[in-house]
Amino acid sequence: MQIRQLGAGDYDDRMALSQFAFQMRLTEEQLELRRKSYRPEEEWGAFDERGELLSALSILPLETWLQGRLLRMGGVAGVATWPEARRQGCVSKLLLHALTVMKREGQTVSMLHPFSFGFYRRYGYEMTIERKKYTIETRQLPPRKDTPGFVKRMAERDTAVLDAIYSAYASRYNGNILRTPSWWNERVFRKEGMFAVYYREDRTPEGYVFYEIANGLMTLHEMAYVSDTAYTALWTFVANHDSMISEVTWMAPVDDSLPFLLPDPRIRQEIVPYFMTRIVDAQAFVKEYAWEPDAENRENEETVLLRLTDEHAPWNEGEFRLVWSAAGEGRLERIEAGEAASRAADEDFISCDIQGLAAMLAGGRRPTWLAAVGRIAGPGERLRVLERRIPNRTAYLVDFF
Known part of the structure; x- marks a missing residue:
């Protein structure tokens, strides 16, 4: 072969x-x-x-x-x-x-995007992205509210306008991708549907919805917004279709707030496992990752010991010092055989496989939670240090590939 x-x-x-x-x-x-x-x-x-x-x-x-x-x-x-x-x-x-x-x-x-989560877990991938699927009957749509500015359908698709909104929205989550012009043309615009954009009173665009209507069903391919006002205005725009649709579907971030804002929050909601992530090069990844700075410790570095396993990428396997500066810059230093740290007791190390590392750093799973369900192990004090250094951010992906 x-x-x-x-x-x-x-x-x-x-x-x-x-x-x-x-x-x-x-x-x-x-x-x-x-x-x-x-x-x-x-x-x-x-x-x-x-x-x-x-x-x-x-x-x-x-x-x-x-x-x-x-x-x-x-x-x-x-x-x-x-x-x-x-x-x-x-x-x-x-x-x-x-x-x-x-x-x-x-x-x-x-x-x-896996055909089987179990199959790709064998190669070091882990589920990191889930989405919340809404199915909303017309009678359950949010009440229409007056907002400053206006929503207007796009006669011609303007990539510059859409991408500025998308990038500001997408960067708030872990997992969304940077869209190039070719990605917009070959992937996004290939779908059937229309774009409607929310503009502030000064005509600054702050949100859009990409939607399709067929057989009484309104499918929101994506909704992106940079302000609460834009979010409210876009849902009012969706609700204005009530005379021609029976229900609306949308794959939202798992932390989306819509049900809390509805008069009757008993809409159909389903958490759908979506994408998997794998850390390819742990040392390079740790260096690029944006760790949480230590506001109380402005001078000294902070360290935990990490025992990492990766069956298919030997460059990731071994014992490491995970070190952070006060400013939040991280580095993963391999502990060579014979070093003092390598003779530390087993209970001094956080033990983790490459899947668990992805779940923590890309999937929003907290180290103490992973330890509680048996996916990682280590002293509670060291786990809490690690947890404090990982920013708490929701994982979400609008796209598919």
């Missing part, structure tokens, strides 16, 4: 595999349209001795917001295998190769 990057000449084989694996049928026109945006440098495949494609995946070079900072991220997508090649280790070899590629490219973190 050979693992290699795909070339321009592999497009037809890659699309044949993708159509089969994801049970879709594209027209010749659609295939030619996708050929124009095909990026072989993002595609990797497992080939047999005859050079035939067995399995493939994409590594999308993205950036994701974590604690308000943009980190380079490898988005794993389009994982597919022909049935005759399954259970032969093709995907396993591709995923392990992808880790090496992402580390080399400086992508310290990776994300994917």
